[in-house]
Amino acid sequence: MTAGIERAACIGGGVIGGGWAARFALNGIDVAIYDPDPDAERKAGGMLDNAERAFARLFGDDRPAPGALRFAGSVAEAVDGAGFVQESVPERLDLKREVLAEIDAAAPAGILVASSTSGLLPSDMQRDLNRSGRLLVGHPFNPVYLLPLVELVAGRDTLPASVERAAEIYASLGMKPVVVRKEIDAFIGDRLQEALWREALWLVRDGVATVEEIDDVIRYSFGLRWAQMGVFQTYRLAGGEAGMRHFLEQFGPCLAWPWSKLTDVPELDDGLIDTIASQSDAQAAGRSIRELERLRDDNLIAIMEALERSGAAGWGAGAALKDARQRLRKRRG
Amino acid sequence: MTAGIERAACIGGGVIGGGWAARFALNGIDVAIYDPDPDAERKAGGMLDNAERAFARLFGDDRPAPGALRFAGSVAEAVDGAGFVQESVPERLDLKREVLAEIDAAAPAGILVASSTSGLLPSDMQRDLNRSGRLLVGHPFNPVYLLPLVELVAGRDTLPASVERAAEIYASLGMKPVVVRKEIDAFIGDRLQEALWREALWLVRDGVATVEEIDDVIRYSFGLRWAQMGVFQTYRLAGGEAGMRHFLEQFGPCLAWPWSKLTDVPELDDGLIDTIASQSDAQAAGRSIRELERLRDDNLIAIMEALERSGAAGWGAGAALKDARQRLRKRRG
DSSP states (O other), rough: BBBBBBBEEOOOOOHHHHHHHHHOOOTEEEEEEEEEOOTHHHHHHHHHHHHHHHHHHHHHGGGGOOEEEOOSSSSHHHHTTTTTEOOOOOOOHHHHHHHHHHHHHSSSOEEEEEESSSSOOOOHTTTTTGGGEEEEEEEEOTTTTTTTTTEEEEEETTTTHHHHHHHHHHHHHTTTEOOSSSOOTTTHHHHHHHHHHHHHHHHOOOHSHHHHHHHHHHHHHHHHHHHHHHHHHHHHHGGGGHHHHHHHHHHHHGGSSSSOTTTSSOOOOOOHHHHHHHHHHHHTTTOOHHHHHHHOOOOOOOOHHHHHHTTTTOOTTHHHHHHHHHHHHHOOO | OBBBBSEEEEEEEEEHHHHHHHHHHTOOOEEEEOOOTTTTHHHHHHHHHHOOOOHHHHHHGGGGOOEEEEEEESSSHHEEEEEEEEEEEOOOOHHHHHHHHHHHHHHHHTTTTEEEOOSHHHHHHHTTOOOOGGGGEEEEEETTTTTTTEEEEOOOTTOOHHHHHHHHHHTTOOOOEEOOOOHHHHHTOOOOOOOOHHHHHHHHHTTTEEEOHHHHHHHHHHHHHHHTTTTTHHHHHTTTTGGGHHHHHHHGGGGGSOOOOOTTTOOHHHHHHHHHHHHHHHHHHTTOOOHHHHHHHHHHHHHHOOOOOOOOTTHHHHHHHHHHHHHHHHHHH
């Protein structure tokens, strides 16, 4: 039992929904998944295998007994008896509205409903709901069973108490809730990622670098900085002893330089897709998606454990891990 | 002695130039610094303290005897006897041209000259040089003594042999040289960083998030992914079993969504500078720049060591560290 939740419903069981199911189950919560994809059960099983492997490495004997995971035949069946509902269906507003209305009809009042959308506005998704005050966005990051961040976004109708309660529930799952102060498309994380991603696509399209070279530039330099301090604290240090104000005043004029092609959106045509897909195949060097996922998970665990040892309370994602470890240990007794 | 270099000259000794001087010296190379700032010696000393602390933690007894570090009274005096020249003066083309011409006049033929510029074109900097074939960009990332990446960019006149030789020299300093295939403003790393930075400035300006919330979003989610895999390999996994092509086809349409304000450049006016500087002060929670630098360095070391243990050869920045360790051990014994 976590923050009062004994059973959760995951509507949609793909990369994101399956990741949520694994995070719930490995925190001792029973989960019912509904996904019309006939292959969903096999895919979610693969996700759970990865997640179990990661949790065993992170928490060893402190892990709670995993919750039961079952596949339901309908939205209503999945939602029945659930204390929390997480929706993770494809990113189409019409589909989200339809599925959320089904959830809204099936779930008793007082049961929170969170959408995993990475960009749609909660106000738009609330339109057809009877109990719209309990709907909010709870946007996670892949792999959901490992990365701590969840962005909480309220719509026009969302009750403040719904946001507070969702933050408690997510924190009890070892996550770091960040409440987005204004409702905007794509929230914070995906705006930032998309900005860099667009520029990366231009660099490949224009033959400035291959996908592997771009990844190397990131992971041998600023990726290491951002993993532990983000961008503002990093730039505070780039100003040297004069600090943030000096950095901003020095950097200000550069913003207007014609450095980037950000003003245009690159067309993701067949040629560019072919280039990226084949360079990505070369970069993977024969490793399967499953192998790469495990390598990624091992690296994420190693980085979070490294940051956990930074100072008494841990640092960044290491602080979240330290909290999660203490909570699991305490719960175990 | 490293790749044949016994002495290096650092022209400009600020955050970047001082970082270069520390990296050279701690790899056993004598360094002469020239910087007209009367406070340069004190600042470079602080940088060297941080760097020594980091190298002691990383390499222990395998460290070579440090090279001598001296301050020269002129460009010519600093360059005298140097086997390699690294220029790190402020980012103004006229100043760079003037200083590079001085270096060019003082350094014998065959001695490479690399500019640390983070965005100016080497072809523009070569204009007034007699021996322009030996000039290239070698763009590092702060802290230079720790982060492995160096971007190499050739100008119109740069000889291919100059790029090859510079890559050898940088690799012998434990760095990861990436050769940029086309000469463009801001190269690869700063284009990517600037794209995200602009978007981050909008988010603060519009009151969507504070600087601390944005940093948390980054370091509790995609920052951890990018530190070890970069952006393309990460998205390969976001496509699930269907891989990169599926991800691109699914993601393609989103690029045209009106998500971001990237098409405009935020004005960095006094109000926004005040907001960011005061939020940054709050985030630092009383820690001095020096304390934050040491925290950052400890975290970077911990992350790189974590990635060093990933697989037989290390992964990403961990592979660079493993190589550096082996080379230092071999040199020692």
